[in-house]
Amino acid sequence: MAATIIDGKALAAKCKARIKDEVEHLSKRPGLAVIIVGDNPASRIYVNHKKKDCAECGIYSEEYALPECARQEELLELIGLLNGREDIDGILVQLPLPAQFDEKAVLNAIDPGKDVDCFHPYNVGQLMIGEHTFLPCTPAGVMAMLDEYHIDPAGKHAVVVGRSNIVGKPQAMLLLQRHATVTICHSRTPDLGAITRQADILVAAVGKTGLITADMVKEGAAVIDVAMNRNAEGKLCGDVDFEAVKEKASFITPVPGGVGPMTRVMLLENTLTAARVHGK
Ligand code: GUN
Numbered sequence: 001m002a003a004t005i006i007d008g009k010a011l012a013a014k015c016k017a018r019i020k021d022e023v024e025h026l027s028k029r030p031g032l033a034v035i036i037v038g039d040n041p042a043s044r045i046y047v048n049h050k051k052k053d054c055a056e057c058g059i060y061s062e063e064y065a066l067p068e069c070a071r072q073e074e075l076l077e078l079i080g081l082l083n084g085r086e087d088i089d090g091i092l093v094q095l096p097l098p099a100q101f102d103e104k105a106v107l108n109a110i111d112p113g114k115d116v117d118c119f120h121p122y123n124v125g126q127l128m129i130g131e132h133t134f135l136p137c138t139p140a141g142v143m144a145m146l147d148e149y150h151i152d153p154a155g156k157h158a159v160v161v162g163r164s165n166i167v168g169k170p171q172a173m174l175l176l177q178r179h180a181t182v183t184i185c186h187s188r189t190p191d192l193g194a195i196t197r198q199a200d201i202l203v204a205a206v207g208k209t210g211l212i213t214a215d216m217v218k219e220g221a222a223v224i225d226v227a228m229n230r231n232a233e234g235k236l237c238g239d240v241d242f243e244a245v246k247e248k249a250s251f252i253t254p255v256p257g258g259v260g261p262m263t264r265v266m267l268l269e270n271t272l273t274a275a276r277v278h279g280k
Pocket of ligand 1: 092093094095096117137
């Protein structure tokens with residue numbers, strides 16, 4: 001039987017309506033500062049999306065666009081100013097940064113209470129011990145999708161393919177916290193298919209078109225595709241062979257229209273959380 005298609009776009013719209021309503025009930029408007037350095041075209045699109053999403057939910061946003069040649073000290077000074085501003089609840093530095101920047105030092109400079117990406121080591125540590133304030137946006141979006149479709153990770157075997165700090169590692173942690181048995185696979189995992197075939201919940205987060213083929217998926221699995229790749233024809237696609245895998249899985253996310261919209265929503269959710277923590 002063909003899988004249920006998990007509609008990330010529809011769920012994101014529903015979440016945004018709820019966030020808008022919650023924002024309206026705060027005593028003050030939440031504020032998000034987005035910093036972009038240089039002219040990476042993908043980053044420009046992402047930042048524009050973030051500003052549009054904020055506007056739609058009543059969140060104040062401001063953008064700081066620094067030139068490609070900006071210096072680390074300039075960026076650190078800006079972050080310091082934003083850390084001290086009461087009207088700004090969240091600070092996001094769009095990645096990647098140009099080569100002259102020390103990315104780690106930049107992310108560490110953001111006040112952990114304003115770290116709406118959940119990249120600061122303090123927040124990563126809080127996540128590890130199950131005492132988070134913020135959740136990393138993509139893994140949190142995936143968990144919200146599983147919940148919406150009543151896919152309970154408890155007691156299931158969840159396999160996460162990819163071990164990035166932004167997606168793979170925190171995704172595994174969130175699934176573990178929801179009582180899944182979790183396996184993390186990566187580029188040096190031999191016979192990947194032998195592991196992915198055991199997955200009740202399979203999360204693909206590598207960034208390699210065609211990585212997950214139908215023979216690597218267990219009948220009835222829930223398949224979540226986090227990747228955003230371009231295929232040979234320039235079309236957006238994920239890591240999963242969607243057409244073939246949807247005939248075998250019980251649930252599957254499309255690309256586009258799956259995880260992507262939910263990642264965007266979770267930034268708004270984190271900004272709302274930050275505003276609440278700041279007493280708004
Ligand atoms: N670049 C690509 N994805 C992200 C993200 O989630 N946050 C930031 N800050 N930069 C990104």
